[in-house]
Amino acid sequence: MKNITLYLILVLSIVALYGFAFAIAGNDEPDGKKIFVDNKCNMCHTIKSVGIESKKSDATDIVELEKDKNAEFWMKYLMKKEKLNGKDHKTAFKGKEEDLKKLVDWMMTLGNKK
Numbered sequence: 444m445k446n447i448t449l450y451l452i453l454v455l456s457i458v459a460l461y462g463f464a465f466a467i468a469g470n471d472e473p474d475g476k477k478i479f480v481d482n483k484c485n486m487c488h489t490i491k492s493v494g495i496e497s498k499k500s501d502a503t504d505i506v507e508l509e510k511d512k513n514a515e516f517w518m519k520y521l522m523k524k525e526k527l528n529g530k531d532h533k534t535a536f537k538g539k540e541e542d543l544k545k546l547v548d549w550m551m552t553l554g555n556k557k
């Protein structure tokens with residue numbers, strides 16, 4: 444009898460965990476995507492893998508960030524404190540640093556969605 448109870452508890456907790464995981468996965472848009480759109484990055488950039496289309500005809504599709512560069516680099520690049528291939532980024536991020544961090548963390552996952 445004790446074994447059956449334990450078994451039931453185990454099954455129930457697995458079901459509960461699955462439900463929890465789905466609730467998180469089914470959550471709204473990731474923060475990073477929202478920050479990207481809120482900061483009008485989509486004026487110049489398309490990200491097809493997540494359904495962001497720029498109206499600019501020559502917009503580059505951001506497919507994947509260079510893997511040999513870390514989050515710190517991308518944050519600095521987007522604040523124009525660091526150059527990529529010898530060039531500054533077009534615009535400097537004007538929002539909060541914590542939002543920039545979320546944005547960069549999210550952008551660094553784009554390569555996984557190809």
Ligand code: HEC
Pocket residue numbers: 479482483484485486487488503505506507508509521527532533534536546550
């Ligand atoms: C006025 C146009 C413009 C805006 C607005 C803009 N970018 Fe860019 N961005 C560029 C250009 C031009 C480049 C360099 C060429 C390229 O790779 O597209 C670039 C490059 C990048 C790169 C490197 C691309 C790569 O594949 O290595 C990233 C990442 C990036 N931008 C992110 C952003 C984010 C995040 C925002 C919003 C905070 C933003 N950009 C807003 C024009 C813009």
